[in-house]
Amino acid sequence: MYEAYWRGMGDRCSLVISGSEVMSYLGGNPGGACWFLEPELEKSIRRIHHLVGNAAAQAEDGGHVVVGTGSTQLLQAALYALCPPDQPEPTSVVCAAPYYSCYKEIAELLQSKLYKWEGDAHNFNKDGPFIEIVTSPNNPDGLIREPVVNRPNGKLIYDLAYYWPHHTPITHKADYDIMLFTFSKCTGHAGSRIGWAIVKDKEVAAKMTKFMEVTTIGVSRESQLRAAKLLGIICDDCQAFSTNTKSQNFFDDSKRLLTERWDKLHEVVKRSETFSLAKFPKDYCLFSDRFYETHPAFAWLISNNKVKDCASLLRGHKILTRSGNRFGADATYVRVSMLGREEEFNLFLERLSTIKIGICNGIAHIN
C-alpha cells in the first residue's frame, strides 16, 4: 500500500552500500546496551518517537533501544529476559483474546521450560509469575487495549506495532517497561525485518541483546541502515510539513489512503449484510491536532449468519483471510489485511460484495 508513496520520493530514499562497507559484526555501538545496534538507527528511532509523541524513548526518559530481526524476535527476547531460568514451573504467557496468532506459535515452538503459552488473559487464573502481552491497537481487531490480568507477579510486554498516527490517534506518550515497535508497520518495509524495543531496565535490555547475540549474532546491518535512513526522511518531511503545507508527510498521506479504504469497506459490508465490522470511536490525536478514528491494518470481520468457517467461505470466493480460531476467537471471525496493493484491495472489495448467504437447516448456502 505504501509503495506508491516511497516511489514518489525518488532517489532521496535510495540506500547505497559499497562492497567494503558494514562488513563486520560490529557497528559503532560497542559500549551501548545493544552492541549491534547501528548508532544512526538509534538516532532515527529516538527522533521519530520524539516527533510523533507516541512513546517515551528519549535518552532522558531512561529507555534503552534494542534492535531485533523484526519485533517477532524481540518478543522472544523479552520472554527470555523476563523468565528466570531456575523456576520450578515455566512462566505463564497470556494475551487477551482475540490475540495476534503468532504469539502462541512463538511461545510454543521450542517447548521451552522457561515459559508456557496459557492463552486468553481473560481466563487466566493461575497463581505464580506470568507475562501479559498487551497489543494496542490490537491485532487483529484494532481496539485500544489495557492489561486485563492486573495481579501481582505479572510482567507486561507492550506490543505497540500499530501505535502510529496513520493507524490511530496518538492520545498519550506511552511509557512502559518494555515497548515493541516494528519498521514494517510504521513505514511498510516488512522485508527488512527490523524491529526495536524501548526497554527501561538496563539488565533486561542486556538479556534481550544476549538473546539476539546467541540466536542470530546481531541484526542485518544493511536493513538497519535502510531503516535509519527512511525513518530519518519521514522525520525530515514531518518537520518540513509543519512549516510548509505543500510538502508531503508520510503519516498524513498514509492515513488518507487508509481512511479511503476503510470507508469503501464499510460501504461494501453495509450493503452486503453478510458481515459486520466494529465501529471505532473518534479520539483526539496529539500529533495531528485533529479528531479521528482508528484505521487498523486489518479488518476483523464477523459473519452475521454465524457461518461456522468464515475463512473457508471466503476462500471459496478467492479471498485469503486468517480464521478467527487462530486468534483465540471462533471461526465466525476472519482477519483480512487492509494494506495490500491497490488492485488487490479493490479485487477483495469486488469479491466480498458478491457474497450473499442464506442459512437453511444450519448449513450456509453460498451464492
Next chain:
Amino acid sequence: MYEAYWRGMGDRCSLVISGSEVMSYLGGNPGGACWFLEPELEKSIRRIHHLVGNAAAQAEDGGHVVVGTGSTQLLQAALYALCPPDQPEPTSVVCAAPYYSCYKEIAELLQSKLYKWEGDAHNFNKDGPFIEIVTSPNNPDGLIREPVVNRPNGKLIYDLAYYWPHHTPITHKADYDIMLFTFSKCTGHAGSRIGWAIVKDKEVAAKMTKFMEVTTIGVSRESQLRAAKLLGIICDDCQAFSTNTKSQNFFDDSKRLLTERWDKLHEVVKRSETFSLAKFPKDYCLFSDRFYETHPAFAWLISNNKVKDCASLLRGHKILTRSGNRFGADATYVRVSMLGREEEFNLFLERLSTIKIGICNGIAHIN
C-alpha cells in the same frame, strides 16, 4: 581482513535499493521450499558451489536452499526440524570437542524439551536418538572432521562454514543431508547475517523454513540481495580468472593473505617457545589445481608450559582470545581470530612475541 579486497572492487559491488523496492515480506519465490529466499540469492548460491565444487548444490543434486539470519539461525532451524516434538526425552545434541562454543549456547538457551546439549561426541554413550554436528574444517582448530558417534538413530548436521578454497583445499564435493554455509566466512560480510543450508529432504527444508517463519518471519531482503550480488561477482571474476591471468580472484587473493598471516604466526610461535600450533597436512585442491595446507580463520594455541588460564595470560598482554574451556577443551588452549584488520593482526603478533614464561612451583611467571 577482506575489506581491502572489496574496496579495490569499487562501485561494481555497490548495492543500491530505492525506497520502494523489496518492501513486502515476500520475494519472488512463493512456490519454493523456502518462501522468503530471494531467487537471485538462490541462483548465486547454486552457482558458487558449482564453480568451487565444494558442495552438491545444483537443482539436479536434489538439494533445497534455505536461507537464514546467519548459519546460527539455520542450526537452530535444523535442530527444530530434526527433533520430533513428541519424544519422551529430548534428542541429544553432540559435537566432537573442541567444538564451536556457540553450539552449546544455542542448544541450552531456551531449555527446550525438543533437544538437549550433551557435549563432546567422543564421550557420548546414551541410547536413543541423537544429532551430531560435524564442523569441517573445524572451529576452533581447523581440522578436517568426520562423524565420530556412528551409531543408529543418529542424524548429522554438517557445518561447512569454512569449507572454501581460501581456508582449505577443496578435496571433494560435499554431499550430505544438511550442509550449513555462511556468507560471513565465505566473503567476510559478517554484518549481513546471511547463511544458507543445502537440504536434501524437502520436508526437513520445509520445517527449517517454518522455524525462520515463526522466529523472524523470514530473512532481511536487503542482506539477501547484497549477498546475491557479491557472491555473483566472485563467480564472474573466478570465471574471468580462468581465462585471463590479470583479473582478480577473491579466493586466491584471500588465500595469499591468509598464508602470509599464518607464516608470520608460525614464525612468532616458533621463536617464542611459549605456545604451540598444530601443523596442517597439505592436500590437493580440486578448485585451485594445487597442493596446499589449511589456513583456518582461527589459530588454536596451546601453552607449552601448561599455563592454567591461557586466555587470562593473554588478556594481560592485551590480546583478546576465547578460552579453550568454552570449546569443550581445557583452558591451556585459546582461540585467536586470524581475520582481523591488518594493523590489529600485526599488533597481536607483536604482543604475542613479547610473552616469555617460566614455570616455578606450578605458577606461571609472566614477563
